Amino acid sequence: MMRNIDERTITDAVLQSIASTPDARLKQVMTSLVTHLHDFVRDVRLTEAEWQAAIAFLTATGQKCSHTRQEFILLSDTLGVSMLTIALNHAKPAGATEATVFGPFHTADAPHVEPGADIARGAPGRPMFVHAVVQGPDGEPVANAEVEVWQADDEGLYDVQRPELGDTRRARAVLRTDARGAVRFRSIVPTAYPIPTDGPVGAMLAATGRHPWRPAHLHFMIRAAGWQSLTTHLFRDGDAYLDSDVVFGVRSSLIGDYVEHAPGIAPDGSVVETAFFTLEPVFVLASAR
Amino acid sequence: MMRNIDERTITDAVLQSIASTPDARLKQVMTSLVTHLHDFVRDVRLTEAEWQAAIAFLTATGQKCSHTRQEFILLSDTLGVSMLTIALNHAKPAGATEATVFGPFHTADAPHVEPGADIARGAPGRPMFVHAVVQGPDGEPVANAEVEVWQADDEGLYDVQRPELGDTRRARAVLRTDARGAVRFRSIVPTAYPIPTDGPVGAMLAATGRHPWRPAHLHFMIRAAGWQSLTTHLFRDGDAYLDSDVVFGVRSSLIGDYVEHAPGIAPDGSVVETAFFTLEPVFVLASAR
Numbered sequence: 204m205m206r207n208i209d210e211r212t213i214t215d216a217v218l219q220s221i222a223s224t225p226d227a228r229l230k231q232v233m234t235s236l237v238t239h240l241h242d243f244v245r246d247v248r249l250t251e252a253e254w255q256a257a258i259a260f261l262t263a264t265g266q267k268c269s270h271t272r273q274e275f276i277l278l279s280d281t282l283g284v285s286m287l288t289i290a291l292n293h294a295k296p297a298g299a300t301e302a303t304v305f306g307p308f309h310t311a312d313a314p315h316v317e318p319g320a321d322i323a324r325g326a327p328g329r330p331m332f333v334h335a336v337v338q339g340p341d342g343e344p345v346a347n348a349e350v351e352v353w354q355a356d357d358e359g360l361y362d363v364q365r366p367e368l369g370d371t372r373r374a375r376a377v378l379r380t381d382a383r384g385a386v387r388f389r390s391i392v393p394t395a396y397p398i399p400t401d402g403p404v405g406a407m408l409a410a411t412g413r414h415p416w417r418p419a420h421l422h423f424m425i426r427a428a429g430w431q432s433l434t435t436h437l438f439r440d441g442d443a444y445l446d447s448d449v450v451f452g453v454r455s456s457l458i459g460d461y462v463e464h465a466p467g468i469a470p471d472g473s474v475v476e477t478a479f480f481t482l483e484p485v486f487v488l489a490s491a492r
Numbered sequence: 493m494m495r496n497i498d499e500r501t502i503t504d505a506v507l508q509s510i511a512s513t514p515d516a517r518l519k520q521v522m523t524s525l526v527t528h529l530h531d532f533v534r535d536v537r538l539t540e541a542e543w544q545a546a547i548a549f550l551t552a553t554g555q556k557c558s559h560t561r562q563e564f565i566l567l568s569d570t571l572g573v574s575m576l577t578i579a580l581n582h583a584k585p586a587g588a589t590e591a592t593v594f595g596p597f598h599t600a601d602a603p604h605v606e607p608g609a610d611i612a613r614g615a616p617g618r619p620m621f622v623h624a625v626v627q628g629p630d631g632e633p634v635a636n637a638e639v640e641v642w643q644a645d646d647e648g649l650y651d652v653q654r655p656e657l658g659d660t661r662r663a664r665a666v667l668r669t670d671a672r673g674a675v676r677f678r679s680i681v682p683t684a685y686p687i688p689t690d691g692p693v694g695a696m697l698a699a700t701g702r703h704p705w706r707p708a709h710l711h712f713m714i715r716a717a718g719w720q721s722l723t724t725h726l727f728r729d730g731d732a733y734l735d736s737d738v739v740f741g742v743r744s745s746l747i748g749d750y751v752e753h754a755p756g757i758a759p760d761g762s763v764v765e766t767a768f769f770t771l772e773p774v775f776v777l778a779s780a781r
Binding site: 214 | 495496497498499502503505506509510511512513514515518519520521522524525526528529530531532533534535536537538539540542543547550551552553554555557562564565568571572573574575576577578579580581699700701702734735736738740741742743744747
């Protein structure tokens, strides 16, 4: 009998309605979701005006999404749900490089480039030369690993945030490690930037007294047969937002050693007439077994 | 310091980020929301594939919404959140008519009609004659109350679900009570119907082994100066779905007395050549004080 619904009986009524969910895992997830969702509504004694505001917020968040904008990932990121999910799924053995948030700006069509390429392809910023090594826990090189890198330019924008670029991709690339586990490329040094604030997530940040900034970082995604995939960032030491990253992605172990150099000969032998940076990170993968 | 985020410290980091929310109530709601949301993710140890499925589900739900479709209200209804919110906000004094879900099919442009009008306006269904009385707790009539009624036709569709009708409204109307607190109108008898299943909510119902049906009902919304507004339904006794309403809206006190009559003289004096129904509900409002 489900004819006398009140604020106490409603939760059991909903749980009873999903009692015959065929997939056991889905039943577990939905049971927990309904229980926590109802507890939240009861705890705050949600008003009807607040319920209406929540419906409007969620609707606007969905309608802000497009093929170059994922506002629900941004919401998950800014509420710490993305980083929590990563922490739950990527506990690494001691010594392995830690994971962090994926973010909403990855694309499936980054260009594959040769060693030493300038992946910035005209994106504005100060030159940076990267020599990265991918290895196992005992220092063994991981050859033929796919290393994908992506970043914002020094105006704080990813290529997909610049309509004038159309489908042109820049400041992102896919490389392969050589026999010593190394990749090298030229790009630009990352700078801090605000996440997009022209949607519902921006309104949420403003209403809760939060700034929209992320500390400067390079995104890396590394995949190699026999090893756990790694999605991570390298942050810059001294960044003003390391302790208040709007998506909660910072870990001490992920702060990289970006070294600034006076104008002169770069690691690739070229002459650079402005100051430039070098970065020589080592990524330690965990075995897939 | 927020540089060592893990599955335990992330919740405090997010709560710290909203600590200076200017509006005290918003801070309370967001604090509870983040706490329950993180507890849910930790409880089920959400996988990254499940997180991606959740992002895709929420995005599709938002993108299914239009000016005639509100998929997030449907989601809230089918997860019991709407009925819970109503239960929290509409505790009625003894004797007052109880409230139930608003639903996604109300429109702001229902036609205002004269007493005795046929509000079905061609919507298919068996004739029904309604004489409703609105009164206070001591039986005093509530004159000049606005009584809005809306319903599906006997093919299970509201007017807004029929693109061929354009902006034509039928089987919905606004009336005003007379000096005795009464309204009367002709319409069609409601029948059980499934909620729309061609969107994400339909997929959720199928995956959790639920049917999409609502028991037959008439929607009423009653507003009068000096009285609490009432949004409710009148269900039909004997309906197969009274104990499994997909939106959990049934209360015993809201099961109306729909009386079937043989063809003959209707209450409005007209001759009806098919069987018809009468319904004579009494709505008891609670004082606004």
